[in-house]
Amino acid sequence: xxxxxxxxxxxxxxxxxxxxxxxxxxxxxxxxxxxxxxxxxxxxxxxxxxxxxxxxxxxxxxxxxxxxxxxxxxxxxxxxxxxxxxxxxxxxxxxxxxxxxxxxxxxxxxxxxxxxxxxxxxx
Amino acid sequence: xxxxxxxxxxxxxxxxxxxxxxxxxxxxxxxxxxxxxxxxxxxxxxxxxxxxxxxxxxxxxxxxxxxxxxxxxxxxxxxxxxxxxxxxxxxxxxxxxxxxxxxxxxxxxxxxxxxxxxxxxxx
Numbered sequence: 528x529x530x531x532x533x534x535x536x537x538x539x540x541x542x543x544x545x546x547x548x549x550x551x552x553x554x555x556x557x558x559x560x561x562x563x564x565x566x567x568x569x570x571x572x573x574x575x576x577x578x579x580x581x582x583x584x585x586x587x588x589x590x591x592x593x594x595x596x597x598x599x600x601x602x603x604x605x606x607x608x609x610x611x612x613x614x615x616x617x618x619x620x621x622x623x624x625x626x627x628x629x630x631x632x633x634x635x636x637x638x639x640x641x642x643x644x645x646x647x648x649x650x
Numbered sequence: 651x652x653x654x655x656x657x658x659x660x661x662x663x664x665x666x667x668x669x670x671x672x673x674x675x676x677x678x679x680x681x682x683x684x685x686x687x688x689x690x691x692x693x694x695x696x697x698x699x700x701x702x703x704x705x706x707x708x709x710x711x712x713x714x715x716x717x718x719x720x721x722x723x724x725x726x727x728x729x730x731x732x733x734x735x736x737x738x739x740x741x742x743x744x745x746x747x748x749x750x751x752x753x754x755x756x757x758x759x760x761x762x763x764x765x766x767x768x769x770x771x772x773x
Contacts (some may be wrong), residue, residue, distance in 0.1 A: 540693060
């Protein structure tokens, strides 16, 4: 039902944060990689710095969190979820954290994460 | 416990979307106006265009949603919530919608909302 919910709260330009949370993320081969756990937003500018992909663990307990640059995600209406151009092997080496050990989220970390996905870090 | 949750998922620069959702919003007199329902995010740029204040109704049913420019909100650690420089009289005349009748969220609507709060519309 996530697809229907997104359609309801999505306009041509904007999307609702609480509808993105929980949305599935697939790779280009249609393999489910996980789901969006949350966004990390810059408090001053209001820009989303990361959409956080979650997988592993049971109902979020012990799961790994993978911060992704916003631009890496594309909404795919056919799949009713986000598509990313990543394979599991790349994700397995990607920057990640568990919910009880969050990184500092400073700019060095930002450059590391964005750099891993080949995206320039704009913050 | 919202205050503790925010402290956990908040860094000096970034804040987690799922911790902002549900956070109380107070005015400068310490009066509770409502709580944050969600954010509306620009899909291309990843910028938060509105933080949506909810009040009225029962458990969100039939409640009014007030889209606020991000810059109108300031986190107040003493209150464990957001502070806005608005009184109830101003909010009562503010742009609002119910969840079953969302606006188009086009740029005309953006200029109307931002203009009401005296903020220039940057999108």
